[in-house]
Amino acid sequence: MTVTAPQGFRSAGIAVGLKSTGKPDLALVVNDGPHRAAAVVFTSNRAQANPILWSRKVAQGGPARAVILNSGGANCFTGDFGYQTTRLTAEAVAAVLGGDADPEQILVCSTGLIGSGDQAFRDKIVGNVPALAAALSDDDTTAPAAILTTDSVEKTAVHEGDGWRIGAMAKGAGMLAPGLATMLVVLTTDALIDDAAADRALRRATSVSFDRLDSDGCMSTNDQVTLLVSGASGATPTDDEFTAALASVCDELAGKLQGDAEGAGHDIDIEVRGAASVADAVEVGRSVARNNLFKAAIFGNDPNWGRVLAAIGTTEAQFDPYAVDVSFNGVRLCHAGGPDRPVDECDLTPRQTHVAIDLFAGTHAATIRTNDLTHDYVHENSAYSS
Amino acid sequence: MTVTAPQGFRSAGIAVGLKSTGKPDLALVVNDGPHRAAAVVFTSNRAQANPILWSRKVAQGGPARAVILNSGGANCFTGDFGYQTTRLTAEAVAAVLGGDADPEQILVCSTGLIGSGDQAFRDKIVGNVPALAAALSDDDTTAPAAILTTDSVEKTAVHEGDGWRIGAMAKGAGMLAPGLATMLVVLTTDALIDDAAADRALRRATSVSFDRLDSDGCMSTNDQVTLLVSGASGATPTDDEFTAALASVCDELAGKLQGDAEGAGHDIDIEVRGAASVADAVEVGRSVARNNLFKAAIFGNDPNWGRVLAAIGTTEAQFDPYAVDVSFNGVRLCHAGGPDRPVDECDLTPRQTHVAIDLFAGTHAATIRTNDLTHDYVHENSAYSS
Numbered sequence: 001m002t003v004t005a006p007q008g009f010r011s012a013g014i015a016v017g018l019k020s021t022g023k024p025d026l027a028l029v030v031n032d033g034p035h036r037a038a039a040v041v042f043t044s045n046r047a048q049a050n051p052i053l054w055s056r057k058v059a060q061g062g063p064a065r066a067v068i069l070n071s072g073g074a075n076c077f078t079g080d081f082g083y084q085t086t087r088l089t090a091e092a093v094a095a096v097l098g099g100d101a102d103p104e105q106i107l108v109c110s111t112g113l114i115g116s117g118d119q120a121f122r123d124k125i126v127g128n129v130p131a132l133a134a135a136l137s138d139d140d141t142t143a144p145a146a147i148l149t150t151d152s153v154e155k156t157a158v159h160e161g162d163g164w165r166i167g168a169m170a171k172g173a174g175m176l177a178p179g180l181a182t183m184l185v186v187l188t189t190d191a192l193i194d195d196a197a198a199d200r201a202l203r204r205a206t207s208v209s210f211d212r213l214d215s216d217g218c219m220s221t222n223d224q225v226t227l228l229v230s231g232a233s234g235a236t237p238t239d240d241e242f243t244a245a246l247a248s249v250c251d252e253l254a255g256k257l258q259g260d261a262e263g264a265g266h267d268i269d270i271e272v273r274g275a276a277s278v279a280d281a282v283e284v285g286r287s288v289a290r291n292n293l294f295k296a297a298i299f300g301n302d303p304n305w306g307r308v309l310a311a312i313g314t315t316e317a318q319f320d321p322y323a324v325d326v327s328f329n330g331v332r333l334c335h336a337g338g339p340d341r342p343v344d345e346c347d348l349t350p351r352q353t354h355v356a357i358d359l360f361a362g363t364h365a366a367t368i369r370t371n372d373l374t375h376d377y378v379h380e381n382s383a384y385s386s
Numbered sequence: 387m388t389v390t391a392p393q394g395f396r397s398a399g400i401a402v403g404l405k406s407t408g409k410p411d412l413a414l415v416v417n418d419g420p421h422r423a424a425a426v427v428f429t430s431n432r433a434q435a436n437p438i439l440w441s442r443k444v445a446q447g448g449p450a451r452a453v454i455l456n457s458g459g460a461n462c463f464t465g466d467f468g469y470q471t472t473r474l475t476a477e478a479v480a481a482v483l484g485g486d487a488d489p490e491q492i493l494v495c496s497t498g499l500i501g502s503g504d505q506a507f508r509d510k511i512v513g514n515v516p517a518l519a520a521a522l523s524d525d526d527t528t529a530p531a532a533i534l535t536t537d538s539v540e541k542t543a544v545h546e547g548d549g550w551r552i553g554a555m556a557k558g559a560g561m562l563a564p565g566l567a568t569m570l571v572v573l574t575t576d577a578l579i580d581d582a583a584a585d586r587a588l589r590r591a592t593s594v595s596f597d598r599l600d601s602d603g604c605m606s607t608n609d610q611v612t613l614l615v616s617g618a619s620g621a622t623p624t625d626d627e628f629t630a631a632l633a634s635v636c637d638e639l640a641g642k643l644q645g646d647a648e649g650a651g652h653d654i655d656i657e658v659r660g661a662a663s664v665a666d667a668v669e670v671g672r673s674v675a676r677n678n679l680f681k682a683a684i685f686g687n688d689p690n691w692g693r694v695l696a697a698i699g700t701t702e703a704q705f706d707p708y709a710v711d712v713s714f715n716g717v718r719l720c721h722a723g724g725p726d727r728p729v730d731e732c733d734l735t736p737r738q739t740h741v742a743i744d745l746f747a748g749t750h751a752a753t754i755r756t757n758d759l760t761h762d763y764v765h766e767n768s769a770y771s772s
Contacts, residue, residue, distance in 0.1 A: 047699025047707040047723075077695060079708075079724040114692030218679045221696050292678070292759075293604045293767050300768025306500030307604075309463060313433025314605050321433040322465075337433075338465040373678075375761050381679050382686025 002156035004140050005167035006190035008032050008230025012135035013146030016128040018072025018112070018121065024146035025072040026125060028132050029186050030097065031065060035231025038064035039199040040107065041206050043223035049076035050117070051108040054086040055224060058107050062195070067107040067186055067226050068093050068132075069147045070125055071171070075110040076221045078117035085122040086110075092129035109184045109224050111149055111171060144169040147184055150380065155256040157249045163235035164191040166245055170253045172260075183210065183257060185225040187249065190233035191242055201243040202227045209250035212282065213369045215261040216377070217290040225250075258369045263376030266298050268353040269367050276362035280317035284357060285368030287311045295373035301348040303328035308357065309337065319359040327356040388542035390526050391553035392576035394418050394616025398521035399532030402514040404458025404498070404507065410532035411458040412511060414518050415572050416483065417451060421617025424450035425585040426493065427592050429609035435462035436503070437494040440472040441610060444493050448581070453493035453572055453612050454479050454518075455533045456511055457557070461496040462607045464503030471508040472496075478515035495570045495610045497535055497557060530555040533570055536766065541642040543635045549621035550577040552631055556639045559648050569596065569643055571611040573635065576619035577628055587629040588613045595636035598668065599755045601647040602763070603676040611636075644755045649762030652684050654739040655753050662748035666703035670743060671754030673697045681759035687734040689714035694743065695723065705745040713742040 003011050011029045018025040031038075040059040042052055058064060068089060075082045090106035110117075135142070144154040148171050159166040172183025193201070206225055227246070237245070258267050270288050275281035288294055291311040297304035305326040313321060322337035331346040333339070353372075371377075389397050397415045404411040417424075426445040428438055444450060454475060461468045476492035496503075521528070530540040537559045545552040558569025579587070592611055613632070623631070644653050656674050661667035674680055677697040683690035691712045699707060708723035717732040719725070739758075757763075 045696060045699040046701075046705075047695045074692075077692060077707075077720070077724050079722075114690075114696065216678050218677055218693075219696065219700050221692075221699060291604055292602050292763075296764050296767035299764060302768065306460075306463060306607075309433045310431060310500065310605065310607050313431040313607060315432075319432075321463075334463070336465075337463050339463070373764055375764055377678075378682050378685060378759055378761055378764055381682035382688065 001139060001141070001167065002144055002158065002169045003029050003167045003186050003188045004138050005158045006165040006188050006230060006233070008190050008232030009188045010136040010138045011140040011143040012132055012137060013142035014128065014132050014135055016124045018070055018124055024142060025070055026128060026132055027069045027143040027146035028093065028136065029067050029143060029188065029228065030136060031228045031230050033230055035192060035229050036063040036065065037193065037195045037198045037229035039202040039227045041202060041225045043220055045219045045221050047221050049074050049110060049222040050078060050082040050086045051075055051110045052222060052224060053083060054090065055107045055109070058104055061104050063105055064107050064228060065097060065101050065105040066093055067109060067228065069109040069184055071111050071147050071149050073110060073112040073116035073121050074114045074222050075117040076114045082117040085117060088122065088126050092126045096130055096133035107226055111147065111184050111222050114221060147171040150262055152260055155253055157252045159245045159249050161191065161235065161237055161245055164189065164233040164237060166249050168249050168253060170257060172257045183223055185253060187227040187246065190230045192231035192234055192236050193229055193242055197239055198227055198229050201239065201246050204243050205247040205250045208247055209254045212366060213254045213258055214286055214289040215258065215371045254369060258371060261371040263374050263380045264371035265374045266351055266353045266372040268298055268355060268370045268372060270370060271354065271356045271365065271367045272359065273356065273365045274358040274360045274362060275364040276318040278364045278366050281364050281366035282368065283315045284312050284317045284359065285366055287315045289368045289370035292373055298348065298353060298372040299374045303333055303343055303346040303348055305334040308355065309334065312357065317359065318361040323360045325358040329354055387525060387527065387553065388530055388544065388555045389415050389553045389572050389574045390524050391544045392551040392574050392616060392619070394576050394618030395574045396522040396524045397526040397529040398518055398523060399528035400514065400518050400521055402510045404456055404510055410528065411456055412514060412518055413455045413529040413532035414479065414522065415453050415529060415574065415614065416522060417614045417616050419616055421578060421615050422449040422451060423579065423581045423584045423615035425588040425613045427588060427611045429606055431605045431607050433607050435460050435496060435608040436464060436468040436472045437461055437496045438608060438610060439469060440476065441493045441495070444490055447490050449491055450493050450614060451483060451487050451491040452479055453495060453614065455495040455570055457497050457533050457535050459496060459498040459502035459507050460500045460608050461503040462500045468503040471503060474508065474512050478512045482516055482519035493612055497533065497570050497608050500607060533557040535559065536648055537646055539646055541639055543638045545631045545635050547577065547621065547623055547631055550575065550619040550623060552635050554635050554639055556643060558643045559646050569609055571639060573613040573632065576616045578617035578620055578622050579615055579628055583625055584613055584615050587625065587632050590629050591633040591636045594633055595640045598752060599640045599644055600672055600675040601644065601757045640755060644757060647757040649760050649766045650757035651760045652737055652739045652758040654684055654741060654756045654758060656756060657740065657742045657751065657753045658745065659742065659751045660744040660746045660748060661750040662704040664750045664752055667750050667752035668754065669701045670698050670703045670745065671752055673701045675754045675756035678759055684734065684739060685758040685760045689719055689729055689732045689734055691720040694741065695720065698743065703745065704747040709746045711744040715740055
């Protein structure tokens, strides 16, 4: 159980031929209520896929009944034909749900190669919605696999509250850099919270989790993180309690996305301390995370603190370059902007890598998750569309 | 002849043991006047090497007599000891030049591994200044090799004006991303122009050349572009004439730096047209140039226009994602934000790669030079300090 761990949800995942491998590629998550609140955050990329354009309208309109997700094609830069595909998909879902279901209450997510979205793509999705609906179950385990692209493992999480739960599934292995979200994620809960509280909680949770994951500096056109609220448990956690639980689930998923990033050899947590503000800490962490020379050095197990300082120097953050400390895996290699412990005291062979930067400019902190720049990354991303 | 092509200059390059290979690693360019105007642009990285800290003071102080440059060590993050090394270097040069030479008229440039700058480094430089001065010649060919690091070829340029010349030498093969400059460059001229004109011309020339080279998104701590003016020809080109010539020399050198970038397989010129402003065109070009997925695709000879649009979408530039055209090597693959010509019509096997982006948002344009992301880049930069 993942997104169906909370009460009031059904899900399913089936194969409809979008992936050439024949693996599952179409998933549906239905909120059976009674509450049906929803909150969604989208990519901040201004080049947005058709499902994003559609789902933005749905999110503005109020309650959401379901979210349908496909892998095997992003339906991005496919013009009006692609947008109509998204609309027809939502209409097909509303039709099979029956009753009072409205197409404008159906969220749509797509992931895969940008530009794909032809007639065959449309037919495979729309024509298979009835089969997908027939597979719906409140004890489902098939949905998470159907949203994967280059991911090597399913990514799920469950939080147990006091009489309520959060369930989650996620995909994402490349283009992991945030605008708002960085991937496709569906979060479900049977806690009884209203729309405004759900929206606040989702924005706070994503800002400290998915927004701090920056694997390769590239922002997707299709990212969407959706929270569906059934309220079926009747339990009413406080705002803080629910937000903390949601943030914990999102952080767990962010760690799983980092751990499965395309071609990565190291999972690097860049902890920035002593910053004048959280924004400064995030800016410094992200600048280091996006520095190709630093990332290539980590691939080579080289704790190159000079490249860390050079990356910090490109930011607007408050700091004195000659008052900065940098540690790799607990060994302080740079103190006050100069050499400290010998570099060979530091072992970077483990996949988990911790870089601690102290700016000595304040009391704020943030950790950015990233990955190294490897031969496998170059290979996978030069061969992706072939 | 390179920096000694104009009248009034002598130069030399010798090996002093900074490079483990025994290749030349110390160069000197002397302005014998009569005019001795100078203009300098520096890296905008806030983490700055000791020679940058020193040379900034020199540049503020007025005329410059000479510039001494070493490879084999950046003298960056080496603390006060490193700064004193730079000061002692300038004093040694002033002493051998004799007469009215003042240490505060001697520019210093260093390049190589960040953090290096110990007693041996100091002794090799300061102790060899007399030998370097003894090698000075007004018909020199040895200086350009002495400033190279991972460069595979010497980079020089000469412009012939009407009775005056510009000479130039440059180094730079990695960390090629601009703040102001992106490398070490020495430009010399015997045109008779005043300090203010030299400064204006240098800033205008670098802003449209070196500032538009972004090989790997990483900004150095040591970049310095120096223009020395001897006035020895007595010729007085107009401001526009001199600026155009200087920009042409800088653009030629930028092309040579791009062509020798570490591990690169493609030289990519990203031409952005139809922009609402030059700043928009530069922002869009740079965003594409820094997108690792785009760069890896070009390595694989994949004209992945979707990644171009995704990169444009992260900018603040004026554009409508559904009105953008993108061509690769003259083949328009994306029209109005959707697919146009078949991708297999485009041949990306030549090293020279031209990506044209039309934003249809105005009349401004700019071209950003970059390189692809390759296995060799990852290899060279993961093994650099070993």
